[in-house]
Amino acid sequence: MRPEHSPDRRRARGLRRALIAVLTALALPLTAMVALASPAQAATASATYTKVSDWGTGFTGQWTITNTGSAPLPGWTVEWTFPEGTTAGTAWDARLTRDGNRYTATNPAWAGPLAPGQSASFGFNGTGSGSPSGCRVNGASCDGSDPQPEGPGAPGTPVAGSVTATSVELSWTPATGGTAIKNYDVLRNGTVVATTTRTGHTDTGLSAGTSYTYTVIARDTADRTGPASSPLTVRTPGDGGGPGADHINLGYFTEWGVYDRNYHVKNIVDSGSAEKITHINYAFGNVQGGECTMGDAYAATDRFYSAAESVDGTADSWDTGALRGNFNQLKKLKEKHPHIKVLWSFGGWTWSDGFGQAMQNPERFAKSCYDLVNDPRWAGVFDGIDLDWEYPNACGNTCDNSGPKVFGDMMRAFRTQFGDQLVTAAITADASEGGKIDAADYARGAQYSDYLLVMTYDFFGAWAAQGPTAPHSPLHAYNGIPQAGFHSDAAIQKLIALGVPPEKLALGIGFYGRGWTGVTQSAPGGTATGPAPGTYEQGIEDYKILKNRCPSTGTIAGTAYAHCGNQWWSYDTPQTVAGKMTYAKQQGLGGAFFWEFSGDTTGGELVTAIHNGLR
Template sequence: MSRPRRRWQLPTLAAAALLVAGATAVPVIAQESPAEPTAQTQQEVEPRQEGYRKIGYFTQWGVYDRNYLVKDIDTSGSAAALTHINYSFGNITEQGECFQANQAGVGDAWADYQRRYTAEQSVSGVADTYDQPLAGNLNQLRQLKEKYPHLRVQISFGGWTWSKYFSNAAATAESRRAHVESCIDMWIRGNMPVMGGEPQGGPGSALGVFDGIDLDWEWPGSEGEVGNVIRPEDRENFTLLLQEWRSQLDAVGEEHGKEYELSAFLPADPEKVDLGYDVPAVFEELSFGTLQGYDYHGAWDPTTNHQSGLFLGDNEPGPLQVSGEIVVDKWLAEGAPADKLVLGVPFYSRGWTGVTGGGDGLHQPAAGPAPGRYEAGIQDYEVIKASAGNFTLHRDEQTGQAWLFDGNTFWTYDDATEMTRKAQYVKERGLSGAMIWSLDGDTPDGELIAALDDELPIGPNPPGEPGDPGDPGDPGEPGDCTVAAWDPATAYVGGATVSYDGHQWRAKWWTQGETPGTTGEWGVWTDLGPC
């Protein structure tokens, strides 16, 4: 199953929106005269003492047309540079509860946990068996975490297409409780349903894959996709929904002996911020929030422009005035803590064709979206780089944006130079890091993630990393263990530590009855050394 790449469209200034690739594509509304930066937004910042967050979205549907597998996160070098992977997306019912399906546009359990991978396709290099309880992307993510223990994986709910019923989920105390409970049961406790005649699934089958939750509600209190449910109470209810999530995640975290994180994707449009978010209250619950740093302009606009400019240019056409800096300033001014803000960056470009007016093509009239490999008006960075020889490269040092133009077709995008510029901006503003939409747009050798990593290293203690079980103190003689001894009758969850045969061991996922030291390199137990 394949779904459209476009996911985070922004609202129209007027009702007249252009039809792009069969969907209404709409631009961001930002203030016509951005407010002067406040002392809060321009204050001197100290360098971060811990590493930076780098969150990459892995798209469920990218395994099809793009053939981008979880293994590619490893072979590209991206896994070593990331702190978090957001798996997109999980869907919810009209009543607001999580579910699984194998139906186009509704769900893809096959990609999630039923598809069996060959040894060549697999992170571990071992082929899946027909009847193993967990296969698909989730099993591959589990293997990736085994190889890179610092990585945290979150399930992201919603997105542009699947935000329709968030308002229902958040509407009442009972709906909030049921929503969170159902999603934790499926994605955190790992109780995937057995369905469609496939043997995968069952109680605890996906336990330990996910370390947190990402809410991508587009948007509380204002329009997103046509048909989304919207209520005036969404702003208040969003905060209450986050509180319910935080409460239940804390409870299951105590049960599992680990801390589960909670994040949210946040809009660029100042009006949407005002309508949907009590910012200080929201950040009381969030571990961090990711800011929309792209889709500021696209082929829904009648003239070419930068889709992800870091700064505002002098000659912006029309009433739309938006940049990465304006977005960051808005959230800081509303009370968001800088060290919880993550700036989004695109690993794709947006383009127009039929551009007239001459010159370098910027701010010129266009006929419509440029042809794209997967969707009109959009091209992955990997594809753009491969075709760049047919264009002239231009760079706007004022706004922080690159573009390609051949006299007819215009592509706005971020290359490694612009990624470096944005990463430096993240450091200058004291922000938490960078978020990537999406990992499948990069080159096979991870050119863009490498540029980010050069400026935003994850450090020895990546933010949110589960970390080691702690300083064991005097290790003593072999066999002198203070950690509880392994018990074959006890069920252990991922992250649990035990002692056995004079060593400490950490479980990678749920296990019961599997003896430490007997499960091999890719097995459930990691040897932490002598006690």
């Protein structure tokens, strides 16, 4: 079980509902259509403009592109001019750029070719009331009245040749179409890094142990560009030379933490933690309808960050298509600290419900996740994926009965799809007889994983309202432990005995405590009347609060506990974290991870304890 601090989620969802309500109200009354021209048979493609809604000071516009030819249309580019006073803003299902009053929209890289007669649409929000003019689609008039030679098509998908720790050799098959191909733009993580007349390029100056995504765009002698090639992701060899290169120090960053918790990517830098971590798992994406989906798109890609809030001291851009939100901040973080790898985590306690359905078609599931994680709109942000299914073939928020093979099947499908990108999974620490570890074949899944993150916390808590009080993250068993097999060492030893390589295991640390109220006994094992009050949820509180409000009064089984007034709490301190890191090294584990950044102090005490303990 991982705490999700449900009040934070409810507030985040409430904000999204409010935003949706405002947009719905704005988009109501007027629908008007402006058809620039009817398709002409001589044209390869036509484009038609529709004003979907108009609320006086603004509107929603939509372009529809139709393949009017007899062969597949590999891609499309629509250009038009708005009169003074009319502008286009946020767009969807297209990459939109602006030069003065002239706009250019290009199909996104994930969109496939259009078959003859097939159409595709994209939309945008605008201000003003004017209509477009001078429409061109793939260089020709949108009504086909003056057909021109089609612009260049997409080059072939790049192929990697020699790959070193600092360079990647690329080649691709030529693009066709256009008046003649003049050159190619090579894009690394969505940014042009070279322009060449050849069908190959060697990209240099890279970092070891880092994933890079490449696409190529052709330009013809009429200076028209075509659609981007399909992407290629390459990971350079090596460990990246970051802190604790022999061990990982991975932290979860919660998407909803930017609301009530007011915790942002910049806090990772300001606390000094960025120099001490190796990986960040961004939590969470959802699993719905058999596929990976976004969680909170506003927090992820659209929230505006001012210069003071931003990692690099530069405010976000309001330009159409500009990346904002957490994703842009993570991208800036990686530019300043290139040793950090970022993974997008899907699932968690609440959003694990969809895994069982998704695993009815593992290949489709993995492909949908790959396409989302590597979407060109946030190219360069993510180095892989983390799967947090709570729990395969067992019960968590809901129960799954997919069978013991399902975890291994999932990890194999994702390794096949993600190739040399990182693939990790957060897994149960229930080592009781017939418990959750016994329910799934974690050893088989480990073959396809970079790391398995063992959630060695939340063993005990105030869901047992009357107690007995017990530490939620004991490292070892102790006399009076309420449940056999509910401690970190039991989980680690069982997984190793099942055949999981210890170097693929990471020990979990909770940056929070769990507590009861109505407790008179200082030592563990006392009775209680219910969960202790917490800032966001009963029975749980951040370490940064507890260290001052209810300081530790003792230790047991390698972790701390505190009795203050009638409350009893258990949590890890820098001292107990140090002991757990010694254990991790003694067992030959791959390192440690923690849930989650915002529970630490402003000076990053617990991150520092993990970092120092693993050195």
